[in-house]
Amino acid sequence: MEANSSGADVSADHIIAELLDMGFEFDKISEAIGIVGPCRADVVEFMLNGSGSEQRKPAGGLQRRSSDRSTRPANPRGNFKQSSITDHIASTTGSKMESRGGEASTSYSWLAPSIDTAVTAAVCSKSKPEPQTLLQNSRGEFDLNDKISAVLKKHFGFSCVKGFQKEALDAWSAHKDCLVLAATGSGKSLCFQIPALLTMKIVVVISPLISLMHDQCLKLAKHGISACFLGSGQPDNRVEGKAMAGMYKIVYVCPETVLRLMEPLKKLAEKPGIALFAIDEVHCVSKWGHDFRPDYRRLSVLRENFCSRKLKFLEHDIPLMALTATATLHVREDILKSLKMSEHTLVVLTSFFRPNLRFTVKHSKTSASSYREDFKELIGTYNVSRNFSGKGQKILHEVDPESESSSYESVDDSASDDEDAVADIKKAKVAKSLVKENTEHELDQYPGVDDFDVSCGEFLENSRPENFAFPVQSHETSSSENLDQGPTIVYVPTRKGTVELANYLCKSGLKAAAYNAKMPRSHLRQVHEQFHCNALEVVVATIAFGMGIDKSNVRRIIHYGLPQSLEAYYQEAGRAGRDGKLSDCTLYCSFMRTPTLLPNKRSDEQTRAAYRMLLDCFHYALNTSTCRAKILVKYFGEDFGPDGCQMCDICINGPPQMHDFKEEAGVFMNVLQAQTATEGMNYNSTDCYRSGRRNFGGVPDFRTAVSYIREKFPRFAMTDKIWWQGLARILEDMGYIQEAAEIPRVIVQHPEPTRAGLNFLSSQPDEEGLHAHPDAAMLLAMSSPRSASSSVEWGRGWADPEIRRQRLAGKTGRRKRKRGSRKQPTGFTTAKERLSAILSKSKRRR
Numbered sequence: 133m134e135a136n137s138s139g140a141d142v143s144a145d146h147i148i149a150e151l152l153d154m155g156f157e158f159d160k161i162s163e164a165i166g167i168v169g170p171c172r173a174d175v176v177e178f179m180l181n182g183s184g185s186e187q188r189k190p191a192g193g194l195q196r197r198s199s200d201r202s203t204r205p206a207n208p209r210g211n212f213k214q215s216s217i218t219d220h221i222a223s224t225t226g227s228k229m230e231s232r233g234g235e236a237s238t239s240y241s242w243l244a245p246s247i248d249t250a251v252t253a254a255v256c257s258k259s260k261p262e263p264q265t266l267l268q269n270s271r272g273e274f275d276l277n278d279k280i281s282a283v284l285k286k287h288f289g290f291s292c293v294k295g296f297q298k299e300a301l302d303a304w305s306a307h308k309d310c311l312v313l314a315a316t317g318s319g320k321s322l323c324f325q326i327p328a329l330l331t332m333k334i335v336v337v338i339s340p341l342i343s344l345m346h347d348q349c350l351k352l353a354k355h356g357i358s359a360c361f362l363g364s365g366q367p368d369n370r371v372e373g374k375a376m377a378g379m380y381k382i383v384y385v386c387p388e389t390v391l392r393l394m395e396p397l398k399k400l401a402e403k404p405g406i407a408l409f410a411i412d413e414v415h416c417v418s419k420w421g422h423d424f425r426p427d428y429r430r431l432s433v434l435r436e437n438f439c440s441r442k443l444k445f446l447e448h449d450i451p452l453m454a455l456t457a458t459a460t461l462h463v464r465e466d467i468l469k470s471l472k473m474s475e476h477t478l479v480v481l482t483s484f485f486r487p488n489l490r491f492t493v494k495h496s497k498t499s500a501s502s503y504r505e506d507f508k509e510l511i512g513t514y515n516v517s518r519n520f521s522g523k524g525q526k527i528l529h530e531v532d533p534e535s536e537s538s539s540y541e542s543v544d545d546s547a548s549d550d551e552d553a554v555a556d557i558k559k560a561k562v563a564k565s566l567v568k569e570n571t572e573h574e575l576d577q578y579p580g581v582d583d584f585d586v587s588c589g590e591f592l593e594n595s596r597p598e599n600f601a602f603p604v605q606s607h608e609t610s611s612s613e614n615l616d617q618g619p620t621i622v623y624v625p626t627r628k629g630t631v632e633l634a635n636y637l638c639k640s641g642l643k644a645a646a647y648n649a650k651m652p653r654s655h656l657r658q659v660h661e662q663f664h665c666n667a668l669e670v671v672v673a674t675i676a677f678g679m680g681i682d683k684s685n686v687r688r689i690i691h692y693g694l695p696q697s698l699e700a701y702y703q704e705a706g707r708a709g710r711d712g713k714l715s716d717c718t719l720y721c722s723f724m725r726t727p728t729l730l731p732n733k734r735s736d737e738q739t740r741a742a743y744r745m746l747l748d749c750f751h752y753a754l755n756t757s758t759c760r761a762k763i764l765v766k767y768f769g770e771d772f773g774p775d776g777c778q779m780c781d782i783c784i785n786g787p788p789q790m791h792d793f794k795e796e797a798g799v800f801m802n803v804l805q806a807q808t809a810t811e812g813m814n815y816n817s818t819d820c821y822r823s824g825r826r827n828f829g830g831v832p833d834f835r836t837a838v839s840y841i842r843e844k845f846p847r848f849a850m851t852d853k854i855w856w857q858g859l860a861r862i863l864e865d866m867g868y869i870q871e872a873a874e875i876p877r878v879i880v881q882h883p884e885p886t887r888a889g890l891n892f893l894s895s896q897p898d899e900e901g902l903h904a905h906p907d908a909a910m911l912l913a914m915s916s917p918r919s920a921s922s923s924v925e926w927g928r929g930w931a932d933p934e935i936r937r938q939r940l941a942g943k944t945g946r947r948k949r950k951r952g953s954r955k956q957p958t959g960f961t962t963a964k965e966r967l968s969a970i971l972s973k974s975k976r977r978r
């Protein structure tokens with residue numbers, strides 16, 4: 133490295149960038165750097181005069197890097213057959229490079245400028261053996277493990293790779309395709325980042341979001357690895373050319389851009405070579421997943437084009453590595469098929485279980501009127517901790533979400549003489565300013581690849597900051613443990629909700645900000661920055677607050693409203709506790725409200741799948757008997773074993789008492805059976821059915837069935853529809869009824885008894901009961917009989933023709949009276965009369 137005029141270090145990448153800008157050819161620059169080292173003046177001299185000025189003093193009096201690059205062989209020109217990945221790994225040491233003499237790839241050693249020192253460090257720590265001993269064992273085979281350990285330690289500060297990372301790296305080094313399924317925050321990124329450090333080739337990573345790519349590039353730069361991202365969000369149009377010239381170790385691209393860059397990528401595959409195509413967040417490939425992106429499906433072009441059959445200079449197919457934290461069995465199959473991954477693809481499957489996440493579900497209306505109750509604890513947590521930390525911010529009064537006055541402002545006055553408090557309040561003000569008056573009412577969705585603009589598109593390997601600390605892992609958790617301090621993300625389904633809730637939290641004294649796709653980009657960037665540097669306590673966001681956010685100390689993820697799928701939920705909840713410390717994942721949703729799908733253009737098939745996912749999510753929320761973590765990992769095909777997590781609300785509170793639903797189930801299914809019977813058939817032998825015989829039109833219908841039961845069976849007259857929905861869920865789970873509608877919704881609409889159900893109906897009364905735990909909606913319906921009974925009474929009345937007639941008459945009467953009463957004060961009967969009266973009144977005032 134040399135120093136520039138301002139004294140700052142200039143890396144090889146910088147020199148290349150400058151020289152490319154000067155108009156030199158990339159090949160010549162790389163050849164020159166390979167011979168004279170990364171010194172701008174020497175490289176220019178070499179290229180202009182055809183000779184290196186080894187006699188020149190290094191610019192600025194700086195010494196060259198310890199590895200003497202002048203001894204390296206020059207880069208022979210022309211096409212070359214890409215050698216195996218293991219050859220490239222071996223070729224990154226000086227000795228190997230020398231021994232490999234004329235190999236073209238050696239001239240690209242500057243592409244992995246840090247590898248030499250990584251290896252040297254490892255050699256030193258092993259009492260200075262010969263360099264070969266690092267790469268070769270007693271049988272002369274090179275040792276991938278040692279090499280991985282060396283780069284891992286040097287760049288990331290970790291002592292060893294995890295089991296699944298090792299499996300993925302082994303698959304890569306054996307040129308195999310690989311599908312990595314590992315929990316959120318488990319470290320999937322290292323699986324594709326390490327290959328970039330082990331070879332002189334480039335790793336191309338396909339990622340769905342600019343913010344995600346940006347985050348990762350920034351981190352890589354801190355770890356001393358050059359990276360860039362390409363796509364519509366890339367502000368610097370020179371970066372793409374440089375990336376395609378092999379100037380960055382890791383190139384992040386969005387799927388659309390990969391498709392556009394096929395030809396340049398083929399050239400890159402030839403020289404200096406592509407080590408790996410990594411497809412991150414690969415569940416986006418699948419229509420059955422939660423975040424389908426059509427362009428991801430077209431990535432099959434990678435397997436089709438980058439194989440030795442198509443590209444003759446390749447000895448092996450370039451491996452594909454697909455990674456996700458959330459893919460059901462169905463989605464996995466879809467991924468392998470859609471990407472046309474090799475039939476020898478290794479599937480690396482780890483547990484989806486996150487032992488430090490404490491899952492809870494709470495019933496709430498999830499509207500502004502429930503903020504006070506639902507966020508009391510959160511507000512208290514931050515405000516109390518601020519007080520305890522001696523920073524002086526007073527515990528703020530809670531505010532009514534609808535109230536006009538801001539308690540935040542009142543604190544501003546009272547704490548004006550306290551410096552710390554003022555500083556805190558200033559911060560809170562900054563946070564408050566992040567809540568823009570954005571009054572979007574629509575539902576949000578992923579904003580697409582260019583989700584927010586970024587100021588910088590290339591990330592060169594920085595020298596590690598002085599205070600750079602590697603993260604410490606801790607897995608000690610217990611159910612009674614308190615949470616450490618750390619930020620909270622609240623996910624809400626609507627953009628309007630983000631602003632409303634963030635406003636409320638700010639007024640309650642928290643440093644909170646809203647985040648949704650329609651907000652100004654500068655604001656979104658600011659929220660990201662503030663969130664990452666711990667200036668914000670709470671981000672209230674739609675799902676646009678993206679995937680892969682890797683902030684280690686997020687302590688709480690709150691979902692304020694039901695997510696669209698369990699995949700989405702687990703993905704978002706997985707942003708908590710990436711440091712391994714205890715973290716809370718709380719879902720607030722209404723057990724009484726039927727969840728609906730976000731508006732989106734879907735085929736019938738997609739609508740069916742979307743409802744299925746929403747249904748699974750609703751069942752998760754209503755569950756009262758199975759450990760939450762168990763349900764979640766089971767959803768991804770993992771068997772959790774007999775014990776629960778011992779932390780979630782179900783494990784802590786235990787299930788409710790079992791109930792024998794045999795009688796209710798019998799009545800319900802008899803009515804359903806009667807409904808499915810064709811006209812004129814005898815519904816049932818029971819007297820009550822005979823007496824209440826009615827033509828249901830042959831279509832089973834849940835609502836009609838429940839109205840009928842409430843009307844005809846006095847003992848069920850006071851039951852709530854919500855309760856019967858719960859019973860229908862239980863019967864569906866047991867396989868006694870099934871949904872007959874072509875597109876099943878979340879709440880059963882047209883339930884028909886199955887064969888098993890009919891067998892149950894024909895069983896003797898004294899046979900075994902039908903025991904089950906009531907679900908959360910049933911419990912809620914039972915715990916509020918007053919509201920239920922009044923609605924039941926009202927509903928029941930409508931079924932009676934006489935009551936209906938009276939009510940309708942009463943309603944009309946009421947309506948008439950109401951209209952009359954409105955008219956009374958003015959005495960006018962028409963709008964025209966009212967208008968002329970107003971006009972004459974205003975004239976009189978004038």
Ligand SMILES: Nc1ncnc2c1ncn2[C@@H]1O[C@H](COP(=O)(O)OP(=O)(O)OP(=O)(O)O)[C@@H](O)[C@H]1O
Nearest residue numbers: 290292293294316317318319320321322457680682
């Ligand atoms: N071998 C390791 N030892 C210790 N920590 C590791 C190791 N590998 C990765 N990590 C750490 O784990 C954290 C999460 O990594 P990463 O972002 O790659 O997770 P991920 O699996 O991609 O999660 P997500 O599914 O949310 O994208 C990072 O902070 C990373 O530094």
Ligand SMILES: [Mg+2]
Nearest residue numbers: 320321412680
């Ligand atoms: Mg990731």
